[in-house]
Amino acid sequence: MSTLLQGIAGTDVAKEASDIILTDDNFTSIVKAVMWGRNVYDSIAKFLQFQLTVNVVAVVVAFIGACAIEDSPLKAVQMLWVNLIMDTFAALALATEMPTEDLLTRRPYGRKKPLISRTMMKNIIGHSLYQLVIIFLLVFIGEKIFDIDNGRYATLHTAPTEHFTIVFNAFVMMTLFNEINARKIHNERNVFAGLHLNPIYYCILITTFIGQALIVQFGGFFFSTAALSAEQWLWCIFLGVGELIWGQVITSIPSKKLPKKLTAFSEGTEIPAIFERPKDEDETETMEKRSGQILWLRGLTRLQT
Template structure:
């Protein structure tokens, strides 16, 4: 799994991921490239696209961008003439690159205003959705603010146009800007950021503890549309999840229109999705989500949440608390017949509760914090959603390989136990002696388990629905195969035991409780040999636990399997022919080997007959999610 960019911290998560029915995914960096670029800019008039032009009036805007951003966010030019490297917050890096595109240099502005000179900084968080920095100016203080466009714009009481003139911003004008500028950008999948400022004049220092007052009455300078392209491999990965019966949901802090557009591009929502004509509950923002799931006292109710989550595909402007609430609600819900198994992605410290609560938590290896990684079960080292799809494949493969070995092992036990009991009751002795059975249980079963455990994952694993939370490990199809092959092997062994002496013209005087040092029985050896060969060929059948017709499909993709299978057969020949008293075996004739081989191959044909037995009985309905 490490080669597929999955660093597993808790082994149980591998198998659990194979049963996942829901993935709650971040947008930025997981579904998108996290390489952000300003593609649209509104400065109070028209919406501009690249190439952007510098203006004299941009000085204040440049200060607002360069100063009111983390100083760890930087643009590092490529030494080889390629794309510049973005370090730090990718949204801030996109704004800094905008400054470079109009010929302004943020480093000079930051050098004139070191961080130590800041009067106050209100850092960005999931509840504010904005960042504010206050600096001292002659005669007062200047407040710079940037953040989610509709939230920052709601704090503005004035606006500066393209010519640098400031005018009052009425409620009607603000609504027009939201509709004509912000929503238009968001509908194109752009993250919208509003940059604003205000001056506080006076000798007395403002009450910085009153954030609402400090950030009220701002003047809007610009609204930027920042593109974070969808990773090219994501739509195919989403389609694979849907084919595999796994529902993907986006939980993001972005604008609802931006999230909806990205969901369309990814394939989470149909491209023709229209909020007016389709189910509106597929896309929600945090405010609407919390209003629907809480009662009058503000307490979250599971019955109300159960009405929302089955249709929900996009949760926008969400907080870490919303993420935790949704994940917990889906896990606790009993609406789904098979109960949901939830996987969650996260990169921030505040995502830790949701990652811990999820059945499988995925932390981002590149952008994730140490706290998120510690709370996770698997770390995605390349921050790519397609790596999660590979984790689903590995999880289902592990689950299936365990089931395959159980099918193989239990068949051997059914046959051996049946023959031992019937023989002991009828002739007072068992043909399966201690040492040969040790070979079967310790060596052959070990080699068989290794052969099945090394089966690699394939695309066919994503072509069926996931197992439910309450899925029985031994399905009805497996039980049919175990009983059917066990009956076949038992009948064959008993026929050889009782009819073999006459057919092969071998008559022995057997001693009950035979011990080493006495001549081993050739007929007992024949029974043991037939059991091993039928078991060896049934190992090939055991690769099929979903009623597959072609038992040889993909056999050569795992070279361990034929190598181990041949090793079992070769060792069996050596034990039978030269094992002697030590292994309680006597050499067999060519005819005896031919009969043993015939019955071994017969188990492959017997499997094809078992396949036609219908498995639509009432107790088989919950075996798999359909």
């Protein structure tokens, strides 16, 4: 059982024996600590969901591209830019989300709760499938859709083609809009909730979009890109916005109906609830003491307020 002590009013001997010390002697700090702890946990989960989606798509596209057309539709330097978006910019964006009161309405996580939940795995698989279908449609019939030259069998020293530039641009746009979907990992529908409260987040989105536009229009041989027309850009952005629409479809699928095997990184034993029915007399006594401590803390908090 953990012991709690006030840091200012408590003695040194009591501090050494306690497990938790309130440095400001304010019991509301416990609530703030819980909020920030859950917020950090959620930030890690958001980043994992986003990163795994990008990794799955990139690996599958590179492998199937190498088998089908003997070349990857996404060049090495383009993948470096995607990794920069995924590892650096996305980490900054998703890790700077501030805690909200909604975090306190959820039940605490048990020790057996997997880091990648069924909802997260549903999002990873769903968004990966959407992006893979779009990319392979663009790779194999994109030249017919946009009435452009076929870039599948271009030689090594051939100038960059509009065909594969559209593939690259559509992939980045879908990744960029999926970064907005990654803000919510508990089946929330409004992925824009609280977005205006995080200027770092939308500044990173705008910066990434501008960087992508410069790479596509002026990257040339260095980034293996050819300048796209306004119509082609609109199509790429439309496919990116489709990620938000597809995200609403995925959210409509109940996570509870999915198999429990769709989880990852679970270990330890589950912590029993405070008021869970005990198994023997010793546990009954322990639960009664714990319940009494909770009532004492609540009463003391009311007296302070």
